[in-house]
Amino acid sequence: MQEQHAFPFLREILLFLILSGILIPLLQRLRINQVVGFLAVGALVGPFGLGLLADGVPWLAFLTFPRGEGISMLAEVGVLFLMFMIGLELSAARLWAMRRWVFGAGTAQVVASAALIGGALLLLGMETRSAVILGLVLSLSSTAVVMQLLAQQQATGTPLGQAAFAILMAQDLAVVPILLLIGALGGGTGNAHDSVAMLALVTMAKAIGAIALIYLVGGKVVHRLFRSFAEHRQPDVFMALILLSTFGIAALCAQAGLSMALGALIAGLLLAETEFKHEVELMVEPFKGLLMGLFFMTVGMNIDTRLVLEAPLLLGALVFGLVLLKALVVTLLLRIGGQSWVRAFEGGLLLGQGGEFAFVAIGAAMASQVLEPALGARVMLVVGLSLFITPVLAKIGHALGERHETRTRELVASGDQSELASARGRIIIAGFGRVGQQLAKLLGEQHIPFVAFECDAKLVSKLHAEGKPVYFGNASRPELLRHVHAGEAPAIVLTMDHPASALQAVRGIRREFPHVPLFVRSRDEKHARALRLAGASVVVPETLEASLQLSAFVLEAMGLDERQVDAIVDHERAVVTARLLEPEAKA
Template structure:
């Protein structure tokens, strides 16, 4: 017990000291965790071999992180990503795997060993990349979404890789020389012990059926069983039971995925996607988030603490050279693929630099390769260090991205580089400033899917930091409107700050879609007339409702009752709407309103009608009181 408390104290103290310092220096929390692990491990020797065992437990942070990411994705959004998953992700995995394999064959290794190393090095660090993207508010950018697509493809690719690796085993590997010169096969304890499995010993078709059954069980449980269980827990009125249930869902799904030989991270991600539309989504997020953060931090510390600098000292040139070659090779491949998929400038730099390392699933594949006698022990030790060092370099690559991003100038000036729009929905909102954001929040909170466009990159970035998805681009450009789903949308909200842009958008949208319902933001009365002629259905003056409410407060504090003030406010609102429609028919764009006799005459008549209408309401109220 004392040993456990000592180790826990060391890990927690290292994190508490190193991470705030790294964050204060602008280096990010991941680099702080890695540095803390290096200090308490290789430098001071405060922790030892138990870090490898602890790492398997800490990997649950990755599992929880993918569960939370799944909760943010609706099934439709995942389907919309299919081209990136198969294109960006598939190409990255295959090309990197073949390139690394070619390099190791050139170094003299058997093709089986080279192919296994290629599989291991094709993977990137889901934990470090997604954590850093989230901290920097970059996960919803075009580069961030592309990186996420590749990471998700890599996690899926782990499954066939694990199935294929045993086929690469060489009979001469795993043999060690005895003192007398004879050879003796060494069996690892992991080979001797049989773990729990639902598919062990089954024929191929049986494994397939059991695997599909497990996936179906996860989906059906998420759809039909989660809500009744949450309601049952709610009846207990104990906050900790929600946390226990949330952890039980994640742990249970991870265990089930292990039983059928699938990736626990992939299984929990699938469960998160299934529960994305659940009424308990936010409850699950709040319960899992603290555990995810602590376990991820612990995982990064164990990576730093597990670096064996003794192996580095024995062959520094080879290991550092392999690490540099891996980062440069993956970076070059990612750069070419990114350009092929039309990523440019910041987006391309972010995509290239964020994924140019090996990942935590590489540890899993490397360990499995050793057990299956695919990779020699000496090479495995060196590759383990290469993976750890490349992960350690990743925060520095993000710092390089920050520096390059600043050198590229003002992000807002890149108007031509609009985001690639992946979503479509029934409501398209153009402009999400102080006006459009309220419309968007009300619609989304009511369960209405919206697609948000804005030509101010900083506005979009602020939205993303608060968890709202939006796309950077000019809402008046026809190609962007088509990509956002103008042809299928039911409602268009034109809410930009610039009146001319709003009028231009309304005119174009009405021409393209006569059946589309258009709601437009008007700057003033003149702008209302322009929008009316352009074809808007509902026109909202940006200060009208607030001014009307202020007028009601004036009446309430001038001797009128709350009821009278409310009736007068409603009468004024309805009269003004009707008056605007009538005057819009008489308004001429090239003639000032006071120079248009018919317009002036009708405006005076309508004003007298308004006074008469309000006085009639007050008289009716007096009669009712009498």
Template sequence: MAELVTVVVLLAAMVVAVPVAKRFGFGAPLGYLAAGLVVGPAGLGLVTDVGAIAHASELGVVLLLFLIGLELRPARLWVMRKAVLGLGGAQVIVTAVVVGALAAFGLGLPLPAAVVLGFGLALSSTAMVLPMLAERELLAGLSGRNAFSILLFQDLAIIPAVALLPLLGNSGAMPDADGAWLAVAKGVGAIALVLVGGRYLVRPAFRAADSAKSPEIFTATVLLIVIGTAVFVQAAGLSMSLGAFMAGVLLSDSEYRHEVRADIEPFEGLLLGLFFVSVGMAADIPALLAEPVRFIALALGLMLVKAAVLVGLGRFGGLRIGGSVRMATVLSQGGEFGFVLFGLAVSVGAMTQAQASAAMLVVTLSMLATPFLFSAEERWLAPRLIVKSPRPFDRIETDGSPVLICGFGRVGQIVGRILRLRGIPFTALEKDAAQVDFVRRFGNKVFYGDPTRPELLRAAGAETARVLVVALADVEESLRVVEIARRHFPNLTILARARNRRHAHYLMDRGVTHIVRETLDSSLRLTGDVLQTLGLPQDEVARTLDTFRAHDERTLLRQHAVHHDETRLIQTSRQAAAELQALFEADRDER
């Protein structure tokens, strides 16, 4: 009964704290940490068996490593190799050396403890940083990609660090050279067995589970492979995280990869949240209250050292000062793998329990401070430091093409491909620089420019062209182009893409008569396939779709007169639905 009460308390704390933290823009990890602080021994004391919770929550870290391995396909790692190995390797090495030296010479720690502390504090929190960047859509930027590369290297570096940790210990785990060689041999043999066995056994196991047509058996198979590999590797003297990581890499090119990820993510998210809760519960609050200045100074010192290293590496790697500061802000905290490393260091005698507890408290404080610092950076520093220097528009050279395409996304590209196949020249304008660079790699000729500027339309040949295709995704921009074309280039016949009925009405307000609603044709074709699959004759399917299309076009024209009046628009929509129903009923009666 007591165990069930503990589960209820933990779940209630997580359910309350995480939404509150997200509501104020601080992310889920901070909510989990706060929940642990509140319900733990230093808070309300509702949960006291911190050790049991911590052991159970370690599975969350194992599953996180598995998911990292699952995403780490060799091809992806090869593309990111320079940033991962160069920037990530430099960050870990430089930070570990600086922090380790400060720990040894500044704090007087023994060399083994200083080495563990330096490496452990060089790591950042993958579970905290990636959600923060993703929520703000910053992962696609250069600083976001570099931050991800550094985190990826850190996640990889923890594997050999944990494997080599016993070499720093004095607990008798590796007492002599023969014992060391035996331990290395056991580790290498375990890795070889996992790689060979995984290559020949994993896919047959998944095929067998899939053939059972039972989702719970498939999930059980995934968990068996992950946890079984982790336990097997741990039995050979290595870490469970290494085993889980290797299991993920083995499955990274599997056809079951996406299904495996969908099955594991809920477990990983909940257990990793429990891991953060256990960290909050285990925080040495009495020590913090006894020496608040010391521990706050150590946490701030850690973040300043890491930030200085990251800013320097960012500038050396070509990042602007704003991007370097942002990368330093999000990566300056300690990470969850530091807790794992410090705990293992105590078990092998490389650190004392007091040293590990102090280090964990410093990491916890730095993690608590990160969301606040990131919010401050976004509000006050980023607007001043991150200056987007606009890329100059292309100099447009046109040979009198009869067709001008504004917007070369998924719609404009199809128009251009067919025109090219027919030998009809065209000039394409696209204002998204990344899109321009992307389509050019496939041999498309497109100019980087803003089609809402009259001088660029003129330079693109709008005065001599015959047809203007407005294929812009943004409604306001497409309307602006139409207005400019009708005012300055009346010679053009305008054909426009409409995202929806409202967009179509706005285009009709501006005199455009050639309008194509982007989802109508594809939706009708899909509906036709559905009807044929259900057994309707082809001529009946065609008649049904033609009836619907003709009635919908008439309704669109009729609603144009009242589209600014929502009440009348709703009324005409209901009338149109009744009319369409009557048409289909009359059609059935005639047959």
């Protein structure tokens, strides 16, 4: 008993670390989503799982979390770091780069989903205040689950992955006003004669003022602290500053009557705007999986699985309704944004679940007496179940998307076979982006025949319908090039944007067609040297030609003769070209 007072909740901390040490590598090996795994284990070893048997089976007390006190302490730490990491992701530069999706589609998704969910709850007889809060909270999806699934599918860089990430960023931004609204509505129950809406507005105004003060003053203090201590370059000092910023600003928010979770989010936002952002991310990265696991395991422990047995059909209908409503909203928005119907539906299934922030917000709402504990417990269970089924839904959506794209490629390719067979003696353009299209325009004006290949099936369908000789396919494949008689082509031009793909294509083409002139676009001089060594006849670095043209305009503006400028530019081009041949000469 004495030891318990000396180090409170030591057993709970040790048990969590043991479970994490076993779970994290096991889930990675089995390729099971970590969030779902931690939720399941938390539900299993928590007070509503095996913890219920701990009184009758004493040894189970050492392997479970039968008491709520230790869980709540762990949960608080998990929530703070989860919110800190969300804030760290929301840099102004990142938001501005994706502003159309973040502030357009993302905002529309939150508003439309909140309106539909809140409206449905009102129709079911829920009071307005609870319906508004739950509508907003349930409109958010799980950043942790979705980003992990996209990474597993290697889809984070695809148009759908980028759109999904932008919508998640907009949802993360919505966290601040939702937390403020919960605090305001929680404070609006004291005076029966005052309007709840007016009290909510006053409370929110005070909260916004406090946040602005913390943000402005805290930003200057945090930046100066990091700048002064960063000179020492000591990792332990840097980690201490991260912890100080997180817990210090969380404590300031608590003193101002705001949520500590909101304070941790603000700490992340402050550091995201400094030059130390990437260093902070590197310091937090080793603990990221552990801290996320801590949060989701404690969430699983708070899910009362007995409620499933009480009303399984009702819970199933609520989970289905939540996912269906959100999936429909996301599907329509992605379709409007330019995705195909199948890819848009894939995105809808991916973002249809409730989010991890729901557990934070519902806990705050129950503490503020905005939600009744029984209702809050049921909503948490609905969100938890929606997280469990998300990997399955995402797998179905991804399979449908891949199948649709494969079918589109086959249709485009099958319609092109007869036309391609007659493509003799034409220049072959591989890659029909902006560079390829400009080249094709110039060739067309000079009545020089060409044939082009592009991997974007949607772009190919559009251009082919316009009568352009553009076909679907990867020009690095020898069988495709043989089909268009590449050995008889006057030249092959590679305008691919991806450096590795271009290098692979040059090697393949040169191996199959050693005598065909091969003109290649490169990113820079380093990439150009690699392409030359692989067998490219002529390599044009993007940076070289842009800088030479700009230099020519400047020299002419300074009064130099046009012929003199041409001589200078040609000489510089020759010098760079000779430099590109140096590795080959040495070899």
